[in-house]
Amino acid sequence: MTQDVTAPPEPAASDPANRSAARQIAMIWVVMTVLLEIFAIFVPARLMGVAASKTMTDIKTTMTVFTITAAPVAALVWSIALYSLLRWRHRGSGPPPEDGPALRGHTPIQIAWLVVSSVLCLFLFIWGLVEMQAEASQSTAGALVVDVTGQQWTWTFTYPSGGGYTSPVLYLPDNRPVIFDVTSNDVVHSFWIVQMGVKVDANPGEITTASVTPDRLGTYLVRCAELCGLYHAYMVAPVRVVTPAAFTTWLHDHANSQS
Amino acid sequence: MRVWAVVAGAVGAGVIIAAGTGVMLSYGSNPAPVLDAAVHGYEQTAAGRLPHAFLSLATYPDSLAGEHGKGGGPHPDWVSYGPTTNLEVPAHAVVTVTIRQYDTGGPIYNPFFAKVQGTLGGTAIVNGKTVTGINPNTVAHTFTVHMFPANQPGVFISVPLPGVSATAPNLANGYPKPNVVTFSFITGGPGRYIWQCEFPCGTGYQGFGGPMSTQGYMDGTLTVG
Numbered sequence: 001m002t003q004d005v006t007a008p009p010e011p012a013a014s015d016p017a018n019r020s021a022a023r024q025i026a027m028i029w030v031v032m033t034v035l036l037e038i039f040a041i042f043v044p045a046r047l048m049g050v051a052a053s054k055t056m057t058d059i060k061t062t063m064t065v066f067t068i069t070a071a072p073v074a075a076l077v078w079s080i081a082l083y084s085l086l087r088w089r090h091r092g093s094g095p096p097p098e099d100g101p102a103l104r105g106h107t108p109i110q111i112a113w114l115v116v117s118s119v120l121c122l123f124l125f126i127w128g129l130v131e132m133q134a135e136a137s138q139s140t141a142g143a144l145v146v147d148v149t150g151q152q153w154t155w156t157f158t159y160p161s162g163g164g165y166t167s168p169v170l171y172l173p174d175n176r177p178v179i180f181d182v183t184s185n186d187v188v189h190s191f192w193i194v195q196m197g198v199k200v201d202a203n204p205g206e207i208t209t210a211s212v213t214p215d216r217l218g219t220y221l222v223r224c225a226e227l228c229g230l231y232h233a234y235m236v237a238p239v240r241v242v243t244p245a246a247f248t249t250w251l252h253d254h255a256n257s258q259s
Numbered sequence: 260m261r262v263w264a265v266v267a268g269a270v271g272a273g274v275i276i277a278a279g280t281g282v283m284l285s286y287g288s289n290p291a292p293v294l295d296a297a298v299h300g301y302e303q304t305a306a307g308r309l310p311h312a313f314l315s316l317a318t319y320p321d322s323l324a325g326e327h328g329k330g331g332g333p334h335p336d337w338v339s340y341g342p343t344t345n346l347e348v349p350a351h352a353v354v355t356v357t358i359r360q361y362d363t364g365g366p367i368y369n370p371f372f373a374k375v376q377g378t379l380g381g382t383a384i385v386n387g388k389t390v391t392g393i394n395p396n397t398v399a400h401t402f403t404v405h406m407f408p409a410n411q412p413g414v415f416i417s418v419p420l421p422g423v424s425a426t427a428p429n430l431a432n433g434y435p436k437p438n439v440v441t442f443s444f445i446t447g448g449p450g451r452y453i454w455q456c457e458f459p460c461g462t463g464y465q466g467f468g469g470p471m472s473t474q475g476y477m478d479g480t481l482t483v484g
Binding site for chain 1: 368369371376403405406413415417453455457459464465467471472473474478
């Protein structure tokens, strides 16, 4: 016994129903894009808090630019998904057909999709390279060196220029490059000054280096960004960015008191 | 519709089971004992006349004398603080801590923690002698309160506890004559802090496992309030 299987009719691109659907999806896309662009311009950078270095300022700018660039793409995907869920959802109590209308290629759309995607990816790639190069080329002339040691579950900061004075609080001078030589006494930690955009692993037996120039007075936080055991969540330390004069006085006083 | 009903039912059942399990576990577990600092009189300080509170702690080479009971709990051979590891002290007060240290010592990885930090005068009294630090090669343990500056006053206190001689004769309690370390600090406003030993006296990699990484042995909480 044979069963007569009839394929669903293929919709034509010029089908008025399809054109109507395309118009409605386009409208949803435009609205969503506008909303997402507003979100991209105002929200991500604010969520990242204040920037206390040029590095962090650049990171916030990059995050904003990337979100703005990605917004239309995300909006298009969500628009099609939303429209499909609302309008092309199977209704009724019976099972849906096992197959829908055949998909057909549309060369201009495919070309546009590939070109736009490539341009966007290339733009993000070049932006990233330029930012990385700008970051790597920041001057560290006259930098203050701080030896950073992580251990479960605390940080200590040693100042070679201060006679090896060690502090549980990270004091930094404003507008002077700082080089961090980071290591660990036990497991792998990650040294992260959140508001300065500096993050580098602290590995036992190894020294990893990071640098930054603080450019905003205030108190910030060092966090451990590598799950390191029982009190990982408590592995924080204050960072105090002070004026160069105040820093010199602080380091001089403590170096003398130590000797 | 039937699929959605099944999914919703499964999610609901999962939530109820998880919540019920949590409630049962919370009722079934014993709350950790808390040691309240005893206030006796007042102390004149640069910050004014403050209540003077006292805490008495000990560090043992095992877990037979602390909060784990005479049997030592699941790990009787682990080093431990006693009588408990959860401490409570008054806010805006002078707190004097006395620690009887019964364990042997060795070299500490980070000599920073062989120094006395954050106490009144930056000193501690070890067996009657005022010191600002001890030999980094003979540290048994430390009492280190972490600076945790999240919405509470910043605190950092670290006091090294020297090890007893391996040949020291035992006392009647079965432990060698302890080193007695006393120090004081001033509390600010209310807060909750973590303290721990920074000498790698545990098991596993670099000595930071076992009692160093398990609540109720070489770490605990300090509640100011």
